[in-house]
Amino acid sequence: MKSRASLLGGMAAIVATFVVFVIPFIFIILMAFKDRQQASLRDFSWPTGFHLWDNLVEVVTTRNWMVVTAFINSSLITLVSVTLLVVFAAMVGYVLARRKTRWNGLVEFLILAGLMIPPAVVPTIWLMQGLRIFGTLHGMILVEVAYNLPFSIILYRAFIATIPRELDEAAIIDGARPLDVFFRIVLPLLWPVTVTNIVVQSVGIFNDFTNPLYYLPGNANATVQLTLYNFQSQFGTSYNLLFTNIALITIPPLIVFLFFNRQIVAGMTAGAVKG
């Protein structure tokens, strides 16, 4: 009797989550298969013909292959900023966990401030213009690093605290210099949390819309999230192309999800249990 009730409950849960969480994605895919006329109806219906390939070609070639440029830009920004984040955050987390100095309190405070305070947008633009890095890819990369450092440092610090100090002390006694200790001994041991960092931050930076909107204007610098505005205009939206584009930019997170689901969950729930 009890198992039958829980079976029914389970079925209900499957149906409910399917309706709420899966159908919107099915809708996106169906729209990507439709031609312009049918897509403009924006209803949940079976495509009358198979137009995915045509849509895809049109999305990719629109505005002088802007989507391709955007994918290259976004990938570059993601790759470089995540690399810098990993190295710099691990360095901070390492010293922060190992050495008690009077700076630690200040660093902790700055980490919390970084997690809470909304970035001051226009002053940042003004400053970046002064440094001549406004509207450039490297400027964007540095901004992403600055904004995401606190979270990465928190992940690293918690993990480094679990690595026995004796390991680096042994290396120091053997005469290794600080840089060698860090890059040859500590950093490799941090691999699990590095993977978590890479995955979580890549998804966040790849999906970032607001910061490129402010700091990286111009078509030549488009990032993938901004390409979605290619097909929305005052002259009418091409819904088939718009949804093909949405489907296209959902593929990278989907791949990450399929391969790194566990690391993402580990990263995002880090510290949640102990508070």
Place this chain on the structure above:
Amino acid sequence: MASIAIQPKTRPSPYPGWFFLPAAIIYAVLFLAPTFASLYFSLTRWTLFNSTFIGLENFVQFFREPFLVQGLVNTVIYAVVSSGLKVVVGMLLAVMLTSQILARGYLRSVIFFPVLVSTVGVGITFTVLMHPTTGMINQALAVIGIKGPGWLTDPKLALYSVALVDVWKGVGLATVIYIAGLVAIPRDYYEAARIDGATKLQNFFYVTLPLLRPATSTVITLSFIGGLRTFDLIWAMTKGGPGFASDTVASVIYKQYQAGFYGLSTAGNVVLFVLIGILVVPLTMLLNRKQGHE
């Protein structure tokens, strides 16, 4: 080789302070400096090339213009509604997903996946789904005889509709945090409660809920701060409309920036900063203090 004997004295710490430097420079230049600069520029009329000091005029304007005040109120409503729902729904889903239920892996994946998807993509998709006449949601409601509301066209409803989509996208994160919290509760507590003859409901309210406090604290803090800062979803769905009905401080900041009112935009930034400080600092203190009592 002889120098080895002297070296320990002069050799710097094996955990050198300069390891902080690369991160510190980037963070100080691109985050801290603009934050401090915003305190000054919010008091000016500013064209990026020159600024005139005008005292608190921007802030006066911010609290006098009805649509800017509404943006402030909307921001708080949005943050409270979205984080409140994420706590309740996330906890229920997590309890469900840690019980003996069918297709647990499928359910977890399906609920979590939207967290990783582009916010703008989600926003655009739901804007189409929430269309008053052609949208799938209202068409589905029509089938069972309900006339669905204008989710995003009704000024009273628009903000809540966007908050609902925020919950749709973010509840997966709350759920996995709660799952991590639930898994960490020792079985003995339930065993003891069972011996005392506790019902399922009592189990939940007297064992699960109090022991989930750290997870709840994390979920509230994360989603509340996130809610106060939300820009991309609102911009993708309503652009603050209809009228100013779903404007938040973050969308006001962008609009003033676009209009070239840099001083006012920066004042908006400072207002948001203060708002987050006023609300989040006491909130986290409250959440952490109660935890200490138990």
